[in-house]
Amino acid sequence: MSIEPITGRYLTVTIGGTPHRIYFEEAGQSRPVLCLHTAGADTRQWRHLMNDASVTATHRLIAFDMPWHGKSLPPEGFETEEYLLTTEAYIETVLAVIDGLALDRPILAGCSMGGRIALQLAALHADRFSGFIAIEASDFQPAWYDIDWFHRPDAHGGEMGAALVSANISPFAPLVERWNTLWMFMQSGPGVFRGDLSFYTRDDSLIGRLAMIDTTKTPVHLIVGAYDLTCTPEDAARTARAIPGATLSVMDELGHFPMSEHPQGFRPFFLDGLAKMARGTDQAGQAA
Amino acid sequence: MIDIFRGIQRDLDGAAHLQRLGRLFSETVLIEVDGREVYLTFDKGRIEAVVEGPSRKTPWRFALRTDAEALGKFWEPIPAPGFHDIFGLVKIGRARIDGDILTLVKNLRFFKDVLALGRQTKEVAA
Structure with a gap:
């Protein structure tokens, strides 16, 4: 028998004028790291790092389920609403959670759409953070599929979504974690993956904002897996080049969900990313 | 190559969980490798027939067109x-998917797992 150190609680915040009950988990102490899950998934993607004592001895990892995801309910009236995530709502959500939990300039670590919004926040709200780890993140990715496939009355969107994203998982990933990763997509609520992909594949506003990011104040480190078909190493490299001072690591044996699909393979890259998150302006100039 | 598809047919006969996934899948799929055609006729999650082309008379629901080297690399134990992944082959310009893609997507896990059976078939053949 074992009991994990992760604890889960609920936080109610107002987003877009509407109360939202947000589920969050945390583990560890000291410097806060706010972790953002990918599209169509939830906080469970971060559980391996939250159970890693060498990470949590010096960092307080906090992850939350976005509204409509995991154990966070959709807002009142969702039954008549089409879920379509926007950059504005996503930013408001992340900032509301930071305020709600009274986090003081956390590191922001996000994967996929979470990495995209991390870079948006690096451009627009850098003063609220002390650094950014953008995983499988790029400036923009137009869809190479039809996002409407994943919300239809005649088929199971979760199963189709899982089958699609399995293309982004490395063959080096342990089978058990490959399937645990896919299970989250299979469980995703109707239309949620589609609504996330709407943000991810249609909003290209980050492209023009990358040059606004000041890595002398808040370091930015990108991490990308070679088996990621959605955000390829070339996509991440293009994005990193557009951010003066940003750094990039390529993981040869990982895919689009590294912290979830292959925790042991991802661990050294995440630790390296944390080490690059120099504190505040006293470390200015060292991000490159 | 036809031997690998016959191996896949055989392995699928022994894979109850895949037959369950594909129980609503009864379609013909064209696999075209370097212009050589192979028609896989599925019936309720099993491959009823593996037939070499060319054929102008065989209707198919969707087609995967690729080249032998790419397919060989797809079937490596660690590609x-x-x-x-078949979508990876498409993305790097080594394959094309034609026809009723929605039917493929509705049965995507089944079809991808069936095609991946070629990895074990190829290992046995080697």
Whole structure:
């Protein structure tokens, strides 16, 4: 028998004028790291790092389920609403959670759409953070599929979504974690993956904002897996080049969900990313 | 190559969980490799027939067109990036999917897992 150190609680915040009950988990102490899950998934993607004592001895990892995801309910009236995530709502959500939990300039670590919004926040709200780890993140990715496939009355969107994203998982990933990763997509609520992909594949506003990011104040480190078909190493490299001072690591044996699909393979890259998150302006100039 | 598809047919006969996934899948799929056609006729999650082309008379629901080298790399035990998934082959320009893609997507896990059976078939053949 074992009991994990992760604890889960609920936080109610107002987003877009509407109360939202947000589920969050945390583990560890000291410097806060706010972790953002990918599209169509939830906080469970971060559980391996939250159970890693060498990470949590010096960092307080906090992850939350976005509204409509995991154990966070959709807002009142969702039954008549089409879920379509926007950059504005996503930013408001992340900032509301930071305020709600009274986090003081956390590191922001996000994967996929979470990495995209991390870079948006690096451009627009850098003063609220002390650094950014953008995983499988790029400036923009137009869809190479039809996002409407994943919300239809005649088929199971979760199963189709899982089958699609399995293309982004490395063959080096342990089978058990490959399937645990896919299970989250299979469980995703109707239309949620589609609504996330709407943000991810249609909003290209980050492209023009990358040059606004000041890595002398808040370091930015990108991490990308070679088996990621959605955000390829070339996509991440293009994005990193557009951010003066940003750094990039390529993981040869990982895919689009590294912290979830292959925790042991991802661990050294995440630790390296944390080490690059120099504190505040006293470390200015060292991000490159 | 036809031997690998016959191996897949055989392995699928022994894979109850895949037959369950594909129980609503009864379609003909064209696999075209370097212009050579193979028609896989599925019936309720099993491959009823593996027939070599060319054929102008065989209707198919969707087609995967690729080349032998790419398919060989796809069937490696640990494929290189891009060669690890049929959509990866498409993305790197080594395959094309034609026809009723929605039917493929509705049965995507089944079809991908069936095609991946070629990895074990190929290992046995080697």
